[in-house]
Amino acid sequence: xxxxxxxxxxxxxxxxxxxxxxxxxxxxxxxxxxxxxxxxxxxxxxxxxxxxxxxxxxxxxxxxxxxxxxxxxxxxxxxxxxxxxxxxxxxxxxxxxxxxxxxxxxxxxxxxxxxxxxxxxxxxxxxxxxxxxxxxxxxxxxxxxxxxxxxxxxxxxxxxxxxxxxxxxxxxxxxxxxxxxxxxxxxxxxxxxxxxxxxxxxxxxxxxxxxxxxxxxxxxxxxxxxxxxxxxxxxxxxxxxxxxxxxxxxxxxxxxxxxxxxxxxxxxxxxxxxxxxxxxxxxxxxxxxxxxxxxxxxxxxxxxxxxxxxxxxxxxxxxxxxxxxxxxxxxxxxxxxxxxxxxxxxxxxxxxxxxxxxxxxxxxxxxxxxxxxxxxxxxxxxxxxxxxxxxxxxxxxxxxxxxxxxxxxxxxxxxxxxxxxxxxxxxxxxxxx
Amino acid sequence: xxxxxxxxxxxxxxxxxxxxxxxxxxxxxxxxxxxxxxxxxxxxxxxxxxxxxxxxxxxxxxxxxxxxxxxxxxxxxxxxxxxxxxxxxxxxxxxxxxxxxxxxxxxxxxxxxxxxxxxxxxxxxxxxxxxxxxxxxxxxxxxxxxxxxxxxxxxxxxxxxxxxxxxxxxxxxxxxxxxxxxxxxxxxxxxxxxxxxxxxxxxxxxxxxxxxxxxxxxxxxxxxxxxxxxxxxxxxxxxxxxxxxxxxxxxxxxxxxxxxxxxxxxxxxxxxxxxxxxxxxxxxxxxxxxxxxxxxxxxxxxxxxxxxxxxxxxxxxxxxxxxxxxxxxxxxxxxxxxxxxxxxxxxxxxxxxxxxxxxxxxxxxxxxxxxxxxxxxxxxxxxxxxxxxxxxxxxxxxxxxxxxxxxxxxxxxxxxxxxxxxxxxxxxxx
Numbered sequence: 001x002x003x004x005x006x007x008x009x010x011x012x013x014x015x016x017x018x019x020x021x022x023x024x025x026x027x028x029x030x031x032x033x034x035x036x037x038x039x040x041x042x043x044x045x046x047x048x049x050x051x052x053x054x055x056x057x058x059x060x061x062x063x064x065x066x067x068x069x070x071x072x073x074x075x076x077x078x079x080x081x082x083x084x085x086x087x088x089x090x091x092x093x094x095x096x097x098x099x100x101x102x103x104x105x106x107x108x109x110x111x112x113x114x115x116x117x118x119x120x121x122x123x124x125x126x127x128x129x130x131x132x133x134x135x136x137x138x139x140x141x142x143x144x145x146x147x148x149x150x151x152x153x154x155x156x157x158x159x160x161x162x163x164x165x166x167x168x169x170x171x172x173x174x175x176x177x178x179x180x181x182x183x184x185x186x187x188x189x190x191x192x193x194x195x196x197x198x199x200x201x202x203x204x205x206x207x208x209x210x211x212x213x214x215x216x217x218x219x220x221x222x223x224x225x226x227x228x229x230x231x232x233x234x235x236x237x238x239x240x241x242x243x244x245x246x247x248x249x250x251x252x253x254x255x256x257x258x259x260x261x262x263x264x265x266x267x268x269x270x271x272x273x274x275x276x277x278x279x280x281x282x283x284x285x286x287x288x289x290x291x292x293x294x295x296x297x298x299x300x301x302x303x304x305x306x307x308x309x310x311x312x313x314x315x316x317x318x319x320x321x322x323x324x325x326x327x328x329x330x331x332x333x334x335x336x337x338x339x340x341x342x343x344x345x346x347x348x349x350x351x352x353x354x355x356x357x358x359x360x361x362x363x364x365x366x367x368x369x370x371x372x373x374x375x376x377x378x379x380x381x382x383x384x385x386x387x388x389x390x391x392x393x394x395x396x397x398x399x400x401x402x403x404x405x406x407x408x409x410x411x412x413x414x415x416x417x418x419x420x421x422x423x424x425x426x427x428x429x430x431x432x433x
Numbered sequence: 434x435x436x437x438x439x440x441x442x443x444x445x446x447x448x449x450x451x452x453x454x455x456x457x458x459x460x461x462x463x464x465x466x467x468x469x470x471x472x473x474x475x476x477x478x479x480x481x482x483x484x485x486x487x488x489x490x491x492x493x494x495x496x497x498x499x500x501x502x503x504x505x506x507x508x509x510x511x512x513x514x515x516x517x518x519x520x521x522x523x524x525x526x527x528x529x530x531x532x533x534x535x536x537x538x539x540x541x542x543x544x545x546x547x548x549x550x551x552x553x554x555x556x557x558x559x560x561x562x563x564x565x566x567x568x569x570x571x572x573x574x575x576x577x578x579x580x581x582x583x584x585x586x587x588x589x590x591x592x593x594x595x596x597x598x599x600x601x602x603x604x605x606x607x608x609x610x611x612x613x614x615x616x617x618x619x620x621x622x623x624x625x626x627x628x629x630x631x632x633x634x635x636x637x638x639x640x641x642x643x644x645x646x647x648x649x650x651x652x653x654x655x656x657x658x659x660x661x662x663x664x665x666x667x668x669x670x671x672x673x674x675x676x677x678x679x680x681x682x683x684x685x686x687x688x689x690x691x692x693x694x695x696x697x698x699x700x701x702x703x704x705x706x707x708x709x710x711x712x713x714x715x716x717x718x719x720x721x722x723x724x725x726x727x728x729x730x731x732x733x734x735x736x737x738x739x740x741x742x743x744x745x746x747x748x749x750x751x752x753x754x755x756x757x758x759x760x761x762x763x764x765x766x767x768x769x770x771x772x773x774x775x776x777x778x779x780x781x782x783x784x785x786x787x788x789x790x791x792x793x794x795x796x797x798x799x800x801x802x803x804x805x806x807x808x809x810x811x812x813x814x815x816x817x818x819x820x821x822x823x824x825x826x827x828x829x830x831x832x833x834x835x836x837x838x839x840x841x842x843x844x845x846x847x848x849x850x851x852x853x854x855x856x857x858x859x860x861x862x863x
Contacts, residue, residue: 262561332564373510
């Protein structure tokens with residue numbers, strides 16, 4: 001059948017649209033901030049994202065949720081503007097900015113029309129450097145955070161995920177939810193927020209990416225103007241995390257939530273860190289296992305063949321440390337055992353037999369082919385550049401991505417799968433009625 | 434964003450809209466059908482959505498399980514959506530691979546199998562999808578409120594359908610629905626991205642030109658009579674959070690009143706994003722946020738003004754503060770509405786809504802998929818001119834217009850007021 005020809009060439013055009021050393025500007029400021037910039041003058045807007053090394057790992061157990069609370073409070077009032085002035089300035093020009101606490105890091109992300117980038121940078125700087133944590137705003141925020149925890153307690157997906165973490169990361173900081181528990185959030189005082197911010201927030205290790213309708217020079221100048229003179233000599237180094245003790249048996253935990261038509265299950269184990277050399281084989285394996293097409297082999301077994309779920313897929317989250325590698329599914333409570341057995345059987349096959357050649361070829365083609373789409377928006381490019389920096393991938397990572405993917409063999413995939421997953425050493429977490 | 438497009442009809446009646454965008458080596462292909470839950474009747478609610486699921490279950494040329502792999506292999510994404518008024522399918526792919534998407538949509542417009550076993554396996558998948566929604570209190574509340582808002586009009590039914598119908602519909606019901614609505618003269622095709630229009634037209638003619646036109650589809654017309662007095666709804670459940678929601682019967686997107694209504698919504702609950710794949714902005718300076726959240730009556734508020742082919746509802750949804758009551762929230766909402774009814778907003782407030790819309794437009798144009806979405810979506814209830822003229826029409830809105838909209842539509846007689854109330858566990862039947 002006739003194929004449609006397109007007026008742009010093929011691989012050459014795709015490759016040249018990928019970010020690389022020739023079109024990413026990378027500048028280290030003297031205070032330890034790394035700035036990444038890439039222009040896209042097709043776009044009248046800009047996207048800014050970044051992170052700093054402050055996260056829930058610094059939280060005391062009895063005040064779990066502290067780092068998250070601080071990050072949510074940064075925009076509640078600064079030395080220069082109160083809450084309403086911040087949002088008035090931002091929303092009036094259609095800009096957006098938010099800070100989000102995670103386990104290892106606190107991230108931020110914003111966007112605006114290119115003409116408003118200076119404002120966006122000022123607000124990022126004020127939020128990071130000059131928050132004042134007004135009493136009234138802090139209490140209002142507390143009510144919102146507590147409501148979030150109430151909603152979490154009734155969300156089958158969230159609760160299954162939390163129960164899973166508590167099995168897999170027993171006695172490890174990853175067992176702690178970064179948004180805390182109602183009693184720990186209640187225990188946090190305004191002074192805790194002030195002290196935590198003063199001690200932990202600083203420029204060393206901060207990475208910021210600016211992408212869009214602005215020249216790299218202009219972007220770097222604006223970041224330098226906003227953050228270049230920031231200092232915190234007492235800024236602590238990120239804490240080391242202990243290693244995860246692998247499960248020795250099948251451990252099941254059920255969370256009862258009243259009045260739910262559907263239960264969620266999470267089945268899996270601790271996976272790997274992003275910097276692990278197993279990352280690409282494991283990712284490709286995970287794609288075959290529970291992502292590719294209609295949710296891979298898991299989707300085929302649980303949804304397509306058995307009709308047991310609307311969603312059933314596997315996810316492998318590899319970050320600074322070893323994240324979960326697990327199957328997630330929403331299942332009618334009557335079918336939980338049946339679904340669990342199907343999933344365990346797929347895990348058994350995945351760790352005992354190499355994936356088929358065509359399965360691996362399919363996932364490789366997908367990984368390479370989807371890059372232009374993933375990098376279509378300013379936000380997508382900013383996120384990709386942030387990852388280059390965070391995980392030391394090298395500026396030519398995307399340019400060499402195809403050859404790295406092609407180099408993975410099915411033996412590599414099997415080795416990675418069997419290293420991290422075992423059908424009899426799994427966490428099975430269930431939440432529902 | 435450059436807004437020039439090529440728009441024409443094939444001889445079989447299929448409408449085609451093409452837009453060249455050369456910013457990335459990507460093409461997004463959509464086929465929209467004029468069928469949705471508004472075309473359903475009791476006993477067959479949810480059928481449009483189920484048919485959409487079956488469209489992924491294969492044709493003789495592309496058997497089940499082949500399609501999804503083929504798209505993914507080429508690095509593409511694809512999906513489908515069923516709404517009140519329409520059903521749509523899309524593939525976004527590297528530009529040199531889009532032919533697969535074009536062939537696949539032409540094929541499944543007429544050749545889907547609807548295998549009986551696949552229908553049965555999908556029945557439980559869809560029931561599972563509904564059960565997942567039922568886990569959410571706002572779904573439970575919204576379902577009852579919508580039924581109260583539309584006593585006569587088929588917007589009465591949820592898109593997912595009623596459980597009893599999902600349990601009883603047959604393969605032939607589904608197949609007949611497919612045959613009735615999936616035909617070139619009931620479809621709008623949209624292609625946006627990195628292609629040459631002349632070549633694309635030739636290829637579309639090759640693939641879609643031979644498809645037979647069917648009889649013209651007739652959509653049921655059951656206009657909703659005017660509401661005579663407020664409806665109050667309470668739904669009780671085991672979740673611990675209280676919600677308040679207000680629906681107001683609203684004008685059509687094609688009517689002049691819709692644009693000042695957009696400004697009113699922006700003023701009350703914040704600007705609505707134009708990117709269907711996320712991408713709005715915060716609403717912390719909107720009047721209802723200030724009144725409710727800054728007033729410690731609620732922890733969140735949002736609004737929505739959907740564009741539909743028959744009049745629908747404007748909604749305000751509030752998550753109530755744990756220490757407050759629904760009545761306090763309702764009183765506060767009414768006070769804010771009264772305020773805009775009594776005094777028009779300033780010109781500056783209206784100008785601000787326009788600037789916000791300009792930024793949201795810029796964000797939405799970053800994605801070729803999103804640009805293609807808007808071309809087809811607007812065609813379902815008006816035309817693409819609605820989208821290209823959006824900013825200019827917003828700019829003509831006056832403060833008095835906004836006040837008049839509040840006076841006309843945001844009145845108790847015109848609304849359905851809903852509350853989700855947590856009940857003690859032991860009082861609720863499972």
